[in-house]
Amino acid sequence: MTNPHEGLTVALLAVPESMASTLYGMYDMLGSTRRDWDLLINGVSGEPLIRPLIVSADARPIRSRSGLTIAPGHSLADCPHVDVVVVPGLMIAPGEDIAGRYPLEVAWLRERYAEGTLLATSCTGSMILAETGLLDGQDATVHWAYSDAMAARCPAVRLHPNRALVIAGEGQIILGGGGTAWQDLALFLIARFFGVEEAMHVARLHLVDWHHVGQQPFAALARHRQAGDAVITDCQEWIAQHYDLDTPVAEMVRRSGLSERSFKRRFARATGMSPLEYVHTMRLEESKQLLETTDMAVEAVANEVGYEDASFFGRLFRRKVGITPAQYRRRFGTLRRALAQQQGETAHMPGMRTVG
Known part of the structure; x- marks a missing residue:
């Protein structure tokens, strides 16, 4: 467990396909740890335990597919030392091939992993992490609607689309599956580094319910009607x-x-x-x-x-x-x-x- 006085720096990796709701939702939830609970209970903001950063390839503003502008604070080259890197969900079609689309991000993720940085993904963010090869031979999860596409592109990955949260890479990789699994992921990271009580404070503050039943109850028939036969x-x-x-x-x-x-x-x-x-x-x-x-x-x-x-x-x-x-x-x-x-x-x- 991290010393609360040291704090934790978390980089949220942004690309043009990033879902702004997931990225900024995690930014706010992680950044609220200790700070907002103390404000709610004692009337005075506490010292935040987590410092979230938004990073991208070149730090230029990104026009997301939803039309919102994402404003990174750092490029990959000038990003300070971080303890955790999170790849938020992507707004892409299940059949959209992203192979070779993010060479700088993929190389940077490999470097961070080699340094011992914890890597985490939410929803379709695992599609980028799979491009690094770090998930080969590992357990993983992804949003249920993308499981077939990911299994076809990454046959070496042991995919568990029914699970909301998967821990892989001997604990150095954390993957959240569903569209709102970023909430589970944020709580997990808070609990891992600062204890369950801090995570419970954030859950109560944001009225977050742990998705313990996994993704299966939310899944529908995701396969498209076959037009070729x-x-x-x-x-x-x-x-x-x-x-x-x-x-x-x-x-x-x-x-x-x-x-x-x-x-x-x-x-x-x-x-x-x-x-x-x-x-x-x-x-x-x-x-x-x-x-x-x-x-x-x-x-x-x-x-x-x-x-x-x-x-x-x-x-x-x-x-x-x-x-x-x-x-x-x-x-x-x-x-x-x-x-x-x-x-x-x-x-x-x-x-x-x-x-x-």
Whole structure:
């Protein structure tokens, strides 16, 4: 644990694709450690324990893809000694190839790692870290929607897209997976260097809840409809409306006009999933929607999406989503209702109008 009197310097690495919300969110949360809690409790700002810096290749202002301007304070060349480097999430498409896009940043990250600096990433920031080769042979995570793309580009990385936080490189690399995993990452860094109590103070101050359930409950069917194989595309479009049938795979085989063996081989090549796995995924996504928006019993939900055996449905849901159907309903049904209520109240405020 770091001596509180020494403090900690954290560099937040900015590139044109950086998500400003993640970068500045971490900047504010890390910078608030000790300082803002003392202000809240004692009325006087405390001495901040963490000094966050924003660094980039040349320190010039960056126009992010969201339209916000990021103002780095240091270039890579004049950056002072730092204890931690964080690569925030990137606003890129899952299929966007970033290989060779950040040569200066990649070299700088390798140098910092060789010096013993702790490297951390949030969400899609791990895509840059993977370019360094430091994740080869290591456990890692990334936002669930980018897991297929990262696995294809970086086969040497042991990817765990269901995990919200992964520690690799014998503790020298920390990776946060989901879009808001930067909050978990910030709390983890505070706890690691200054203790759990300081991290709890920051969590209470910012009303942050640890994402202990991981990313699975938030995931949806992320694979895009396959346009390169017209036969499989037709089957995908058909199954989207008929996934609740008793023998959906057999019906897709019949519809395709192929032999069962040829159909399964072409379907897996086109989608990355077996036909049965694809059907289960479609059913589970619909069951999530029903759990969020209705009061149907779990058994009725199972039957509605095509499962006569509610016990099998429950086991499959738990294995694929990470929590039980009842837990999913409590977490996301309550959230959905609260947001709907908030939206309804806001729409009736004077001067407010609905867009869309």
